[in-house]
Amino acid sequence: MKLIKGFQDNPNSNYQLNVINLMKHAVRNYSRQEIVSRNLDGTLFRYTYSDAYKRMQRLANSLETIGIKVGDRIGVIAWNTYQHYEIYFGLPGIGAVMVSLNLKLAPQDLAYVINHSGIKYIIVDEDLIQVAESVVPLCKGLLGYIIITKKPLNNVKTILKPNYSYEDLLREALPNYEWPNLDENSAYAACYTTGTTGKPKGIYYSHRNVYLQAMMFAAHFSMSVNDNVFQLVPMFHVIGWSKPQAATYVGAKLIFSGKWNLNDLEELTNIFVQEKVTASGAVPAVFMAMLEFIRKMKQKPDLTGTRLICGGSEPPIALMRGFWDETGAEIIHSYGSTELMAITTLNTFKPWLEKELSEEELWNLKKKQGIIVSGLDVKIVNKDGKELPHDGKSSGEILIKGPWIAEKYFDAPETKDNFTERGYFRTGDAGCLDSEGYLKITDRLKDVIKSGGEWISSIDMENSLMSHPSVLEAAVVGISHPKWDERPLALVVLREEYKSTTKEEIREHLAKLFAKWQIPEDIIFESKIPRTSVGKLDKKLLRIEYRDYYTNYK
């Protein structure tokens, strides 16, 4: 679309929306605000924004001393720690690019990311050295490693060479750093998505992208200096869903979760209470496990007023209601992806809907992906690219464009069909928008089940399954079928206490919402459903695993 220039008198187009300006001018105001970080041993480290900023300056100086230059790509393999937060600003602040490495990737995928993005150095937590070591033979371009450890370096056994100690570098660095006036369109970070088929695809976020999303998030989420923000989402996922940056913008207290998994739910729940967490975020699988844990607690944690962003996939109503009933915390669904830079929608209510809708209708509204945030351009289009009305019914592919939405993948010309000529990202999701601006995903386009020429929504069916009291988890995939082209197959994990539930009971439950022809031929009870490295149902794997299921099914 042609750019039209109006009357030009740009007195301040010179001022750059880079994270240096975001951070240093916020630190001026909130220097005493606390930052908490969970150590490997479960103890909590505490310091302030002012302390963090001092160390960011030392980090910037030491990175330059090592030889890192403007434009260099630097990999980071780290848990959610205060050092990771320092890297979030100190590294892109000098003009280098922070390439967030997903520590759950297989070595060959990780190596692909490192080679494709041209990473020169890797900053790695001592606890994650093995992840870095696994790629060394596959990556010839790596010049060195910075290890985050409190130990003397010679006590750290590793093949990573040459290596530096993060803490030694900071200690030896000059205290003050003169930040460059960095063009806002310079890359701040890169994240690679592995959500779909093929090689990981890289998205580079500019400083401007990050700055604007932080402002938007703070505004639309009403985040303020009174918030205590618990960073549970791994910081290598889409730059931590922008929470560290938005929190910094408004001077909120930040709490970093350290290394954790679902065995640490007691500790994490305690942190919610002790640190008076008012905002956090995670994928449904995490909140589901946390809710199960809380249900078993004698004294439930009082989380009244806490807002939990739930993204990655759609949270079941049962989960949202459960949290509300047990703790008083509100789950707010947000839709996004690596290409959309996480926060693309927020499911918040409007005063008139709170008046007009019944409690039940409001819960149903909460199931939607929420309002596409102000400033983003969205289109629902049919197969011919024709725009569909925002009537809450017309479903088509969701196209999005906006100040932080990817318009291409880095150095991957073969992927250009993922974007339209006018720069919209094709989400690959089918959905509809209602007249209030709420988006509802009806299906991943590739997850749609096409049975005898008709579509069946796997997501609707999963939600219906999840609403059955016996069901803990559910996945529905389309499996090729000799007669109907494709047929749905349901995989269900039953709750411990309802193991006697039968297939017939589940079918009857589905029959309340679905036509007879839509109900799966079979329901398989599993003990676990595989998930991807980012916690989504791994339907790709399920489709492969059960490829021939209906072919042989009598």
Place this chain on the structure above:
Amino acid sequence: MKLIKGFQDNPNSNYQLNVINLMKHAVRNYSRQEIVSRNLDGTLFRYTYSDAYKRMQRLANSLETIGIKVGDRIGVIAWNTYQHYEIYFGLPGIGAVMVSLNLKLAPQDLAYVINHSGIKYIIVDEDLIQVAESVVPLCKGLLGYIIITKKPLNNVKTILKPNYSYEDLLREALPNYEWPNLDENSAYAACYTTGTTGKPKGIYYSHRNVYLQAMMFAAHFSMSVNDNVFQLVPMFHVIGWSKPQAATYVGAKLIFSGKWNLNDLEELTNIFVQEKVTASGAVPAVFMAMLEFIRKMKQKPDLTGTRLICGGSEPPIALMRGFWDETGAEIIHSYGSTELMAITTLNTFKPWLEKELSEEELWNLKKKQGIIVSGLDVKIVNKDGKELPHDGKSSGEILIKGPWIAEKYFDAPETKDNFTERGYFRTGDAGCLDSEGYLKITDRLKDVIKSGGEWISSIDMENSLMSHPSVLEAAVVGISHPKWDERPLALVVLREEYKSTTKEEIREHLAKLFAKWQIPEDIIFESKIPRTSVGKLDKKLLRIEYRDYYTNYK
């Protein structure tokens, strides 16, 4: 400062932060939100964001039909009405520039602004036709006039020719408009400042400036769809202090005050109650008059939770306490100017200060100008330009730079000393920053009173005078003095019920805070203190009026 370009992979640098994107993507979400506008007869007009957006599109079409093109400057002389709101988006949306004309300016100043900015057309409220007519003989470049009236045009008597009816144009226009992809650095509006000596000076705000300030304001003020925002500040003052834009960004209800003056306080106060106003803004003189009015009301309005932005000059503690005690509304001081685009600071508290400070200390903190909002660069410098520490004591000139801070006046090379080489605006205010980031103005540099080589702060003295229970208004100016170079002279308006207060009582009150040598030789009781067109104490006038007072004073 040299611009450093980092790794460049700008997938979406193409997406423009213009008010078209601000508005149309917000209207998608908040189409049903209400907009209320007070008519000339005091009745209230009501419609929705959706209705407004439809009319904005018609406005855009009709402006193009008349012949208005990208880059044209168009003057607007209007009260705070829904049509003015439509113009705020529909006019800059086509790429033209909205030149806000201060209807309180003298004809020769107004004509200067019109000629200097090259205005082609003027959009004018029927009620303000005389203002436009007064400049016609002085402005040769004007091509036509659009009159906002509900009457048939031939019932409107005016020498403004050729003229169009705003309502007729909208009625006849095509309903849909294809907005241009407007470069964010295009000028959105121009405001001329008359605050200082010399000719009015023009500041052009780009779309980007407006968009970013709206986001910042929404974030730092926690403005949301639940807010009911009462637009009291004239919309020709620094684009209405960005409230219409920030409110639109988050979908808040907007209430436009129409034409009003201090005789309408009853009506305005009623609107606060009836429309459940949660946010508004005005200069201290307005809130002072409103508080006086409320004090006399038998049943005080309950404004618990309402936040009132008070700018233009510093609100006295007595005013802030009075509002709090009588209504429950909180006055939040914001410092700004035309060059700073209004919202530069916000005096909000931080949780740790609320814990640590006594109630009295918090009230004192509220007197400060507040926190320079995140993202702005501020320096306090001494006469040699050396930066002073943020210790709450070191006072010097305040320099500010940021994404919406002017770096020059339009077409006025003789004014370049108002800006530093590195693009900071010299505010002309002296002040200090404390370690928490709160700014305190100690004086207008030109209002400082230099007595025998020492400085006396006129603002501190005015505040002290205002804290005396008998005093309604006070101004302190420096008057040339045969012996001491300059000496302070105090002008005081006593409250009706305290008319018997003596000069000696006032002097004794001042003596509690000021050294003997600082106390004014004389205190003059006046019935009124002159104010400028924007409501500030008109010290320029006072200095002229009392020029020889101390020369002849025995």
